Amino acid sequence: MKTELQDHNLKALFLGSKGENVDLFKELLLKMIDEHVGWRQNYQPQDLPVITPQDKSSKSFQETADHVRSVLNVLSSKLRTNSLPWHTAGRFWGHMNSETLMPSIIAYTTAMLWNGNNVAYESSPGTSQMEEEVGHEFAALMGYKKGESWGHICADGSIANLEGLWYARNMKSLPLAIKEVAPEFVAGKTEWELLNMSTEEILDILDQIPEKIDEVKEHSARSGKNLQKLGKWLIPQTKHYSWLKAADIIGVGLDCVEAIDVDDHYRMDIDKLEAKIRELAAEEIPVLGVVGVIGTTEEGQVDRIDKMVALREKLAKEGIYFYIHVDAAYGGYARAIFLDEDNNFIDYAKMAEVHEKYNVFTEKNEWLTEDIYHSFKAMSEAETITIDPHKMGYIPYSAGGIVVKDTRMRDVISYFATYVFEKGADIPALLGAYMLEGSKAGATAAAVWTAHQVLPLNVTGYGKLIGASIEGAYRFYHFLQGKQFKVGDKTIHVYPLTKPDFNMVDYVFNEEGNTDLEKMNQLNHDFYEQASYVKGGLYNNEFITSHTDFAIPDYGNSPLSYVKSLGFSEEEWDREGKVTILRACALSPYAYDKDVFEEYASKIEQAIQEKLEKIYAVVNE
Amino acid sequence: MKTELQDHNLKALFLGSKGENVDLFKELLLKMIDEHVGWRQNYQPQDLPVITPQDKSSKSFQETADHVRSVLNVLSSKLRTNSLPWHTAGRFWGHMNSETLMPSIIAYTTAMLWNGNNVAYESSPGTSQMEEEVGHEFAALMGYKKGESWGHICADGSIANLEGLWYARNMKSLPLAIKEVAPEFVAGKTEWELLNMSTEEILDILDQIPEKIDEVKEHSARSGKNLQKLGKWLIPQTKHYSWLKAADIIGVGLDCVEAIDVDDHYRMDIDKLEAKIRELAAEEIPVLGVVGVIGTTEEGQVDRIDKMVALREKLAKEGIYFYIHVDAAYGGYARAIFLDEDNNFIDYAKMAEVHEKYNVFTEKNEWLTEDIYHSFKAMSEAETITIDPHKMGYIPYSAGGIVVKDTRMRDVISYFATYVFEKGADIPALLGAYMLEGSKAGATAAAVWTAHQVLPLNVTGYGKLIGASIEGAYRFYHFLQGKQFKVGDKTIHVYPLTKPDFNMVDYVFNEEGNTDLEKMNQLNHDFYEQASYVKGGLYNNEFITSHTDFAIPDYGNSPLSYVKSLGFSEEEWDREGKVTILRACALSPYAYDKDVFEEYASKIEQAIQEKLEKIYAVVNE
Incomplete structure (x- = not known):
C-alpha cells in the first residue's frame, strides 16, 4: 500500500510560494471530501x-x-x-512560521469532517490509533527503546513543558511517599537520599508493589504535600517565560526556579550548572530537574545535552541525581537528520556520505559540528522531551507533543485506579487520564500521522526538509555577514549574533562608529517597525523580520561579549541594560536553493536599503 | 456588509446527514482557497x-x-x-459529538492556510483580533459587564477549568501577599479575614498600588508559598476526573478537594454545601472556591448557581467568602436561549413569546422550568466560567474557552512586569503571558468568530440551534419512557435516569422482576457493547449509544434513590456498588423535527429489539 520513496521532492509537498500546486491541492482535497460524503450517504x-x-x-x-x-x-x-506573507520564498525572515505541509492541511481538513475527539478511544478509534503511532514514532526519533517508551500529541510546547514538569514533580516526590506507604523498600535512606533516587530506581520499586501504587500516588506531590522539599528547577539563562509560568502553575513556585548562565553561544554553561548543583548540595537542597533546550526560542541555539548527561553520571557517584527534561519544541524534529533509513543514529564519520545519498544538503554544510552532533545524540538519555509538530514538523497550529522515555512513568500521573487499556492495542481507553488536557482534535493526530507517513522521521524524510531550512538559514547568515549599507554619509553594518546552531539567524544593524547602545537599539527597533505589521501595509512590505530584546532581568550578562564585540563598553551595557536584536527564523522550504536565494538576495538588499533610508529621513527631519 | 437575519434556517448550516449540502460546501471552500492563492500570487x-x-x-x-x-x-x-456515524439524523445517541457548523469548518480550513499563531498579536493580527472579539462575545453571553470583562479561547474544558483554578488559587493568596508587601491596606485583618476577602475587595486594593503589583504577585501563590493555607475546593459529587487532575497539577493537591452530595436531580445539594462550609469555618478552614456545573458531563444536569450565589451573599455577612467557578464547558452556549436580540436576559414571563417569535422550539417545551432559568441567569455572578465552543458551539475540536468577570484578574496571573498591549486595541501583544497555553491556532479563533457571526449568541442564533437539540433530546426521552421490549418470555423495560436539565438522556434497560443489580448492570454493559465500536462493524451498526458507571467511590450514594425506584434494595446497592448507565447526548440539529424523529423512532426501536435478542441468545446458549 504505502510506497517507500528514496528521493522526496520537497516541491511536491507544499502549496507553493505562488500557490503553484493549487491544482494538486484541490484534486486531493476534493477527493477526500467526496469520500467523506460518500461515507455519510452509505451509512444505512x-x-x-x-x-x-x-x-x-x-x-x-x-x-x-x-x-x-x-x-x-x-x-x-x-x-x-x-x-x-510567510509563504514567500525569500522575503519573510521573521517569526517561527512558514509554509506547512500540504498533505497535513488536507489530512486535518478531512479528519475535521469526522471530528473525532482523541480524549477517549471510544469516540475516535481511527485517530486515537494514529496518535498512538505518532507517539511511538516520536520515541523512535529520540532514540528511546521500542516497547518501553511513549509519547502523545498535546496543545503546544508550553503545555508539553508543563507536563514535563508535572512528571518531574510527581516522580521526585515518590520516594517520600514510598517511605510512608512501603517503608521497607527505602529502608535506611535519609531524606536527602530519597530525594536523589534515580527515575529508574523509583520505577523499579513501584514495579514490586503494584497493589500499593494507588496509595503511594495518594501520598505523592499530587496530594499537595512536600512541594517545597523537592528542590530547584534549573533552566538556562535564556529562559523562556513559559518556564516561569509552568513553575507557577505546577505549584512548586517561581522561587524554585534558578537560571544557569549561558556561554557565548547562548548554550547553558555546564561548568556553571555543576557549580550550582554542588552549591545547592552543600546546603542539602536537591535538584528537582534540569532543562536543556534544543533550539532556544530567541536564538535557535542547542544546549550540550551530552555534557549535561555526563555531569549527571559523574554526580550520581556522589549520590546526587537530577531529572532531565529536554525542551526540543523547536529543534526536536531535527534529530531526523542524524537517523539513517533504519532509524539508527549515524556515525559521525559517515554523516556526510549518508547525507549525500539522500540529498540532504545541496552543498557541503558547515553547520554540523561535533558539538551539535553529540548534543542531539544524548537526547535519548532525558526522561521527557517536548517536541512541537507545529514548529519544525511543518504541521499547522496547534500541535505540540511530549515523549516519555519510560512508559511506566505514565502511571505516575494517571487517574483511575485500574489500568484501562483497549485489549491488545496498548492504547489508553481514556487518554485524558494520562495527560494535561482532556478533549482534543483527532484531526491533529491525522495531520501529524499523515506527515510522518509522507516524510519518515529520519534522514530520508524530515532530515531532508530540515536540512533545507538549515541551508537556507546559512545562506541568509552569510548574506548578512559583513554586509554594509550607505545612507547619506552614514555607513550601517550588519552583525549576526552567533553562528547558528540551527536555522535561526539573529542580527543587528549598527551605524559605523556608534558607541551609544541606546542609539543602536533605537535603530533596530525602528527597523523592526518598518519591517513588520507595526507600520501597517503588511501585504506591501518587501522585507519582513521580527525582533526581541535581550535585557538584563532575563538574560543577565549573557549578551555582554556580543555587545562588546560591536564596540560598546561594559559601562554602556550596564547603563542601557538591554540589546534589541532582529530575529529571523529561516523555515522556508525553498531558500536552500542557491538560485532562488540569490534572486531574492538582491531584492531584499534593496528593501533593507529603502527601510534604512526611511528611518534616517525621519531622524534627519 | 454583514446581514442581520431574523430566521436562521439551521439546515443551511450543516453538511447534512447525507451530505446534502456538499455543493454549497465545495462552492464556499473553493472560493476561499482561490482567494488565498490569489493573495499568495499577488504578494510582490x-x-x-x-x-x-x-x-x-x-x-x-x-x-x-x-x-x-x-x-x-x-x-x-x-x-x-x-x-x-454521528452525522446520522437519528441513529446516533451516544457521545458528545455531532455535526459541526459548515461555516466553521470552512473558516478553519481557510485560516489554516495562513496558519496564524494567536500566542502573539504580531504573528496573527487578523485572528488575534477575532479571538479578542470572541472573548467579548462570551462575556456578553454570560451577562458580564461590557468593558470590564474578558475571555479567550483555549485548548479545551480541562484547560479552562485548570485556568479557573489557577485564577482562584492566585487570587485567594493575594491578601497574604498584600500583608507582606503593603500591610497598611489590610491593617488589622486576621489571617482568617484575609482568606475571606472578596475578589472585588482584593482587586480594589491592587488598583491603589499599581507600583507594587509586581512585588505583590511575587509574594502570591505563584512563589510556591502558602498553597496549603488556601482552603478547600468544593465540587459536586458528580465530580469529573478533570477536577482531581486540576488540583494535582495546580499544586493545592487532591487533599484539598471535597465533594458535595448531589440531589435526586444530580444537582449539587446547596444545603449540604452550606453545612460543609460552616463545618470548615468552625475549624477556620477557608474555602478556596466552589465549582458549579452547567451541564454535567455524565448527566447533563444544571447546578443551582442562583442558590450558590445567594448562599455566598448570606455567608458574606458572616465574614465568609468563596470564589465561584462555573464549569459550563457543556452548557455555556445554552445561555443564548435566554438572551433577546439585544442580548438582554429575557423576563421569565416573556420567554415563551420571544421563543415563538424566533421559532426556538417547534412545540411547547416542558424543559424550561424556573429552576433552570434562575440557574442560567445567576452565572453572571461567577468569577470565571468555562465554555467550550467544541461542545454546544458546534465548532470542530479543539476549541475551549474561559470567561473572566473582572478583567483586572488577568493581571494577577500575567507574566511580564509591564502591561504590553497594542495601542488602542486593548489586545494583549503576547496572549501567551495571560493564559495557560502558548502557541495556538489562529484558525480556531477564525472558526469560532465565523460561527458567532453566522449565529449570534442570543435567542435569534445559537438559542434556536440549542433549542433544537433540547427538543430532540426530549423526543428521545419520551420515546424511551415506558418503552418495553419482549424477548422470548422476558419483558425488558427502559427507565430514564431523570428529566433532562439539558440535552442529555441517561437510561437503563432492566428485565421485569429482576432484583439483581449486577445482572442489570451486565445487561446494560452488554447492550453498550452491541451499540458501540466494541463489537466491530461500527459503520453497519443501526443504533449507537455510550455508557458510564456511577460507582460509589465517585458518586457516593447519589444514585441510590434511582436504583431503589427500579426495585433494587439498599443492600443490593451496597453489594454491587455501582450502576451502569446508558448515555445519549442529543446534539443532532435534525432530531427536533417531529417527522424526522418519528421516521427514525421505529427504526431504532427495531434495532434495539435486535440487539436485545442477540444478547439474550448468547445468555441462553
Whole structure:
C-alpha cells in the first residue's frame, strides 16, 4: 500500500510560494471530501436525506446561505488584510512560521469532517490509533527503546513543558511517599537520599508493589504535600517565560526556579550548572530537574545535552541525581537528520556520505559540528522531551507533543485506579487520564500521522526538509555577514549574533562608529517597525523580520561579549541594560536553493536599503 | 456588509446527514482557497514562482505526488473504517459529538492556510483580533459587564477549568501577599479575614498600588508559598476526573478537594454545601472556591448557581467568602436561549413569546422550568466560567474557552512586569503571558468568530440551534419512557435516569422482576457493547449509544434513590456498588423535527429489539 520513496521532492509537498500546486491541492482535497460524503450517504442507505430539495429551495435557506456567504467574505478580507506573507520564498525572515505541509492541511481538513475527539478511544478509534503511532514514532526519533517508551500529541510546547514538569514533580516526590506507604523498600535512606533516587530506581520499586501504587500516588506531590522539599528547577539563562509560568502553575513556585548562565553561544554553561548543583548540595537542597533546550526560542541555539548527561553520571557517584527534561519544541524534529533509513543514529564519520545519498544538503554544510552532533545524540538519555509538530514538523497550529522515555512513568500521573487499556492495542481507553488536557482534535493526530507517513522521521524524510531550512538559514547568515549599507554619509553594518546552531539567524544593524547602545537599539527597533505589521501595509512590505530584546532581568550578562564585540563598553551595557536584536527564523522550504536565494538576495538588499533610508529621513527631519 | 437575519434556517448550516449540502460546501471552500492563492500570487507579483513547470513535470515530483496520494488513500480508508456515524439524523445517541457548523469548518480550513499563531498579536493580527472579539462575545453571553470583562479561547474544558483554578488559587493568596508587601491596606485583618476577602475587595486594593503589583504577585501563590493555607475546593459529587487532575497539577493537591452530595436531580445539594462550609469555618478552614456545573458531563444536569450565589451573599455577612467557578464547558452556549436580540436576559414571563417569535422550539417545551432559568441567569455572578465552543458551539475540536468577570484578574496571573498591549486595541501583544497555553491556532479563533457571526449568541442564533437539540433530546426521552421490549418470555423495560436539565438522556434497560443489580448492570454493559465500536462493524451498526458507571467511590450514594425506584434494595446497592448507565447526548440539529424523529423512532426501536435478542441468545446458549 504505502510506497517507500528514496528521493522526496520537497516541491511536491507544499502549496507553493505562488500557490503553484493549487491544482494538486484541490484534486486531493476534493477527493477526500467526496469520500467523506460518500461515507455519510452509505451509512444505512435506506435512510433518506433530511435536508430535502424543498428545504434547499426555500427562501429562508437561501437567505441563510447568503448570510454565510457574506460572513465568509468578511473573513476572507480580514485574513488577507491582516496576515503575514510567510509563504514567500525569500522575503519573510521573521517569526517561527512558514509554509506547512500540504498533505497535513488536507489530512486535518478531512479528519475535521469526522471530528473525532482523541480524549477517549471510544469516540475516535481511527485517530486515537494514529496518535498512538505518532507517539511511538516520536520515541523512535529520540532514540528511546521500542516497547518501553511513549509519547502523545498535546496543545503546544508550553503545555508539553508543563507536563514535563508535572512528571518531574510527581516522580521526585515518590520516594517520600514510598517511605510512608512501603517503608521497607527505602529502608535506611535519609531524606536527602530519597530525594536523589534515580527515575529508574523509583520505577523499579513501584514495579514490586503494584497493589500499593494507588496509595503511594495518594501520598505523592499530587496530594499537595512536600512541594517545597523537592528542590530547584534549573533552566538556562535564556529562559523562556513559559518556564516561569509552568513553575507557577505546577505549584512548586517561581522561587524554585534558578537560571544557569549561558556561554557565548547562548548554550547553558555546564561548568556553571555543576557549580550550582554542588552549591545547592552543600546546603542539602536537591535538584528537582534540569532543562536543556534544543533550539532556544530567541536564538535557535542547542544546549550540550551530552555534557549535561555526563555531569549527571559523574554526580550520581556522589549520590546526587537530577531529572532531565529536554525542551526540543523547536529543534526536536531535527534529530531526523542524524537517523539513517533504519532509524539508527549515524556515525559521525559517515554523516556526510549518508547525507549525500539522500540529498540532504545541496552543498557541503558547515553547520554540523561535533558539538551539535553529540548534543542531539544524548537526547535519548532525558526522561521527557517536548517536541512541537507545529514548529519544525511543518504541521499547522496547534500541535505540540511530549515523549516519555519510560512508559511506566505514565502511571505516575494517571487517574483511575485500574489500568484501562483497549485489549491488545496498548492504547489508553481514556487518554485524558494520562495527560494535561482532556478533549482534543483527532484531526491533529491525522495531520501529524499523515506527515510522518509522507516524510519518515529520519534522514530520508524530515532530515531532508530540515536540512533545507538549515541551508537556507546559512545562506541568509552569510548574506548578512559583513554586509554594509550607505545612507547619506552614514555607513550601517550588519552583525549576526552567533553562528547558528540551527536555522535561526539573529542580527543587528549598527551605524559605523556608534558607541551609544541606546542609539543602536533605537535603530533596530525602528527597523523592526518598518519591517513588520507595526507600520501597517503588511501585504506591501518587501522585507519582513521580527525582533526581541535581550535585557538584563532575563538574560543577565549573557549578551555582554556580543555587545562588546560591536564596540560598546561594559559601562554602556550596564547603563542601557538591554540589546534589541532582529530575529529571523529561516523555515522556508525553498531558500536552500542557491538560485532562488540569490534572486531574492538582491531584492531584499534593496528593501533593507529603502527601510534604512526611511528611518534616517525621519531622524534627519 | 454583514446581514442581520431574523430566521436562521439551521439546515443551511450543516453538511447534512447525507451530505446534502456538499455543493454549497465545495462552492464556499473553493472560493476561499482561490482567494488565498490569489493573495499568495499577488504578494510582490514581480516574484516568479519557485516551483517551475519543469519541477512539476519531473519524475521525482510525480513520484512524490503519487506517494502523497497513496498515503491519503490509507488515511481516508482508516477514517472511514474507524469513525463514528454521528452525522446520522437519528441513529446516533451516544457521545458528545455531532455535526459541526459548515461555516466553521470552512473558516478553519481557510485560516489554516495562513496558519496564524494567536500566542502573539504580531504573528496573527487578523485572528488575534477575532479571538479578542470572541472573548467579548462570551462575556456578553454570560451577562458580564461590557468593558470590564474578558475571555479567550483555549485548548479545551480541562484547560479552562485548570485556568479557573489557577485564577482562584492566585487570587485567594493575594491578601497574604498584600500583608507582606503593603500591610497598611489590610491593617488589622486576621489571617482568617484575609482568606475571606472578596475578589472585588482584593482587586480594589491592587488598583491603589499599581507600583507594587509586581512585588505583590511575587509574594502570591505563584512563589510556591502558602498553597496549603488556601482552603478547600468544593465540587459536586458528580465530580469529573478533570477536577482531581486540576488540583494535582495546580499544586493545592487532591487533599484539598471535597465533594458535595448531589440531589435526586444530580444537582449539587446547596444545603449540604452550606453545612460543609460552616463545618470548615468552625475549624477556620477557608474555602478556596466552589465549582458549579452547567451541564454535567455524565448527566447533563444544571447546578443551582442562583442558590450558590445567594448562599455566598448570606455567608458574606458572616465574614465568609468563596470564589465561584462555573464549569459550563457543556452548557455555556445554552445561555443564548435566554438572551433577546439585544442580548438582554429575557423576563421569565416573556420567554415563551420571544421563543415563538424566533421559532426556538417547534412545540411547547416542558424543559424550561424556573429552576433552570434562575440557574442560567445567576452565572453572571461567577468569577470565571468555562465554555467550550467544541461542545454546544458546534465548532470542530479543539476549541475551549474561559470567561473572566473582572478583567483586572488577568493581571494577577500575567507574566511580564509591564502591561504590553497594542495601542488602542486593548489586545494583549503576547496572549501567551495571560493564559495557560502558548502557541495556538489562529484558525480556531477564525472558526469560532465565523460561527458567532453566522449565529449570534442570543435567542435569534445559537438559542434556536440549542433549542433544537433540547427538543430532540426530549423526543428521545419520551420515546424511551415506558418503552418495553419482549424477548422470548422476558419483558425488558427502559427507565430514564431523570428529566433532562439539558440535552442529555441517561437510561437503563432492566428485565421485569429482576432484583439483581449486577445482572442489570451486565445487561446494560452488554447492550453498550452491541451499540458501540466494541463489537466491530461500527459503520453497519443501526443504533449507537455510550455508557458510564456511577460507582460509589465517585458518586457516593447519589444514585441510590434511582436504583431503589427500579426495585433494587439498599443492600443490593451496597453489594454491587455501582450502576451502569446508558448515555445519549442529543446534539443532532435534525432530531427536533417531529417527522424526522418519528421516521427514525421505529427504526431504532427495531434495532434495539435486535440487539436485545442477540444478547439474550448468547445468555441462553
